[in-house]
Amino acid sequence: MKKRAIALMLTAVMALSLAACGGGATTTREDTAASSGAAAGGSSAKVKVDPYAGDEVKIAYIAHDIGTPNNQGWKEGIERECASWSNIKVDSYGAEESAETQVQIMTDCINQGYNAIILQCSDGTALAPSVKQAEEAGIPVITVNLDCSSDTIHSALVMAVDYDAGRMAADKMAEQMGGSGKIAIIQGVPGLERTDNLEKGFRDTIANYSGIEIVDAQSASFQKDTAMTVMNSFLQSYPDLKGVFAINDAMAEGAALAAQSANKKGQIVIWGADGEKDALAMIESGDMAGTIYTNSWDEGSTAAKIALLMIGSEYDYTCLTATPKVIMEPIVVTKENVGTIAEEDRW
Amino acid sequence: MMKNFNWSKYSKPIILVAFIVVLSILRPKAFLSLDNFSNVLWSVAVIGIMVSGSIFVFLIGGIDLSIATLCAFSAVVVVSVTHMLGDTPVAVIAGVLAALVVGALAGAIHGIIITTFKIPAFLVTFATQSIFLGLAMVFTNNKIISCTVPAFTAIGAFKILGFPLPVYFMVIIALISWYILRKTVYGRYVYAVGGNPTASEISGINVKLASIVCYVLSGLTTALGGIVLASMTQQASSGTGAGYTNDVITAAVIGGVSLLGGEGTVPGAIFGAVLMGLLNNGLNLMSVPSTHAGLVKGLVIVVAVAFDAMQHADQSRKKVKKVKKASA
Numbered sequence: 001m002k003k004r005a006i007a008l009m010l011t012a013v014m015a016l017s018l019a020a021c022g023g024g025a026t027t028t029r030e031d032t033a034a035s036s037g038a039a040a041g042g043s044s045a046k047v048k049v050d051p052y053a054g055d056e057v058k059i060a061y062i063a064h065d066i067g068t069p070n071n072q073g074w075k076e077g078i079e080r081e082c083a084s085w086s087n088i089k090v091d092s093y094g095a096e097e098s099a100e101t102q103v104q105i106m107t108d109c110i111n112q113g114y115n116a117i118i119l120q121c122s123d124g125t126a127l128a129p130s131v132k133q134a135e136e137a138g139i140p141v142i143t144v145n146l147d148c149s150s151d152t153i154h155s156a157l158v159m160a161v162d163y164d165a166g167r168m169a170a171d172k173m174a175e176q177m178g179g180s181g182k183i184a185i186i187q188g189v190p191g192l193e194r195t196d197n198l199e200k201g202f203r204d205t206i207a208n209y210s211g212i213e214i215v216d217a218q219s220a221s222f223q224k225d226t227a228m229t230v231m232n233s234f235l236q237s238y239p240d241l242k243g244v245f246a247i248n249d250a251m252a253e254g255a256a257l258a259a260q261s262a263n264k265k266g267q268i269v270i271w272g273a274d275g276e277k278d279a280l281a282m283i284e285s286g287d288m289a290g291t292i293y294t295n296s297w298d299e300g301s302t303a304a305k306i307a308l309l310m311i312g313s314e315y316d317y318t319c320l321t322a323t324p325k326v327i328m329e330p331i332v333v334t335k336e337n338v339g340t341i342a343e344e345d346r347w
Numbered sequence: 348m349m350k351n352f353n354w355s356k357y358s359k360p361i362i363l364v365a366f367i368v369v370l371s372i373l374r375p376k377a378f379l380s381l382d383n384f385s386n387v388l389w390s391v392a393v394i395g396i397m398v399s400g401s402i403f404v405f406l407i408g409g410i411d412l413s414i415a416t417l418c419a420f421s422a423v424v425v426v427s428v429t430h431m432l433g434d435t436p437v438a439v440i441a442g443v444l445a446a447l448v449v450g451a452l453a454g455a456i457h458g459i460i461i462t463t464f465k466i467p468a469f470l471v472t473f474a475t476q477s478i479f480l481g482l483a484m485v486f487t488n489n490k491i492i493s494c495t496v497p498a499f500t501a502i503g504a505f506k507i508l509g510f511p512l513p514v515y516f517m518v519i520i521a522l523i524s525w526y527i528l529r530k531t532v533y534g535r536y537v538y539a540v541g542g543n544p545t546a547s548e549i550s551g552i553n554v555k556l557a558s559i560v561c562y563v564l565s566g567l568t569t570a571l572g573g574i575v576l577a578s579m580t581q582q583a584s585s586g587t588g589a590g591y592t593n594d595v596i597t598a599a600v601i602g603g604v605s606l607l608g609g610e611g612t613v614p615g616a617i618f619g620a621v622l623m624g625l626l627n628n629g630l631n632l633m634s635v636p637s638t639h640a641g642l643v644k645g646l647v648i649v650v651a652v653a654f655d656a657m658q659h660a661d662q663s664r665k666k667v668k669k670v671k672k673a674s675a
Contacts, residue, residue, distance in 0.1 A: 065586070066489060067484070067489055067584055067585045067586040068586070069490070069491055072489055072490055187637060190637055190638060216634050217636065218631055218634070218636075218637060219637030219640070223589070223590075224580045224582070225393075225576060225579060225580050228390075228579065228580070229386070229390040229627065229628075229631070230631055232383075232386040232389075232390070233377075233383075233386070233628055233631035233632050234631075235382075236377040236378070236380065236382065236383045236386065236632060237374070237377040237631075237632050237634070253580075254580065257504075257579075257580070257581065260504075261504050261506075261511070262382070278491065278493050278582065281493075
């Protein structure tokens, strides 16, 4: 009798938390059922479970904008990592580019008692309280590429290099440009730590080359079509432009298309950073000169591994004095070595 | 002579010319070239195409919030169908037709639901916005699908006399839409329905049918915009056209289209789009950093729209005076 009452209560809690999640009209949710079994209820006390011993485990992946190649790469990496265990379930959420929506999804996930949360933290300050709340509820939070403000200690951060990626791109670009000429930068959205660092690394390194001048920097909001417009105006303003560094690959692809349309294919050294499939193809065709490649699938799967490690372990964020980091291996890709990146590593 | 000069009629071209003069003085080399004008028009072509159709919806007092996601879905349709049929030029044509059918159907569904169930257009298109996004995500498995078939990429990049095809599309669609609104009976119906639906109904206009056609036209141009955008960027995804709903509505409103219905012209809406394009182009050419660009953009729009509105207010004041004089 007592058992039945508890079961009823748990069901009610689950139904409520599900309803709470469904209430977010602007969120998109993708189910990837590695298992159909019901998972733990809305309890907030940390109960240690062992994901590798058949305990029911569910992991939430919360992306800033689930439609981008990077986010899809991470999502697939996480799913692949967990696919071998039918007791591990991965749910992916997209926040449609809104930090407020991400906060709301975080709250829903905490209430639903996920065992771990993998978060692309779009706004460090806005999401810090949610990350703290999750960790306090015994839910390890692993951030991907973008981290929350540094005083919020949590289980782990898995990231692609930022400052160093800018540095590496700058050195290789300078070499391709023969150490002289004008460069323009196409920026994303200002204020994101990762891309700001990328740009800083690039600028600091270019400063070492006296023959190279950064003549302009404009934002194209990470969008390919906007980058085409920005590139067109660069071509108008600086007819002798020799190099373009775009903070992400989508914008570099847009710049390359604009150069192509102005009959300047291959004449301008265009670089991106990410290493997505389309950019690699454009390097092969000579439209782009290079990019800094990070294996997004690997990055997602690394985040999932850490999540599973944390779920099954005795220790949690309280024994840490800083958020531990895993930094993914960057590969400088140019036409010479693009062939070495195998088809199955192109995300 | 100058006293009777109708400023309000020419206030929009005057603003554009003023803009062009200022930019030519500030950046003569970069701004004053055929290439740059071609770039500006190219950058507003998609918005121009879309607004030429959505203006019908705005004129009947409706709104379409699903522009961006329908654009994404039709982009996905054209690219997927092209791939499915083997990337031949014929496949591209089939893809384009399929996307246009999707756009027209989407518009028809909007119109039918809105007029039959009397649900506000805002709500219906808010819901379908989400549906189209969902469809685009499902169809692409949430990935970017690229398409570099020459016959397809030509739609967005092929140049005639220095201007890429999308610019011609914009001009042609705008002319057609201007002709429908100005020269046909249906065009008069649209203004009448927007001005006073009840009176239109009583005077024998099939308001329901007229409204549905408006949504179909809007769906068609949105789909065409999606096709052109996909071709320009050589890819389609659920993110294609993100932000275009805002851009299209903004262009229309800057161009004097009233969101309450019954007021606005196609040249006005195109003016709005071109003004925004010139503004972005100017900011880029002047190397205004992105931190300041928003501020400058907002200020310029306020000044331009205020100038335009002032001329119109002036004109109506003159009219009132005339009427008063006549009745005195």
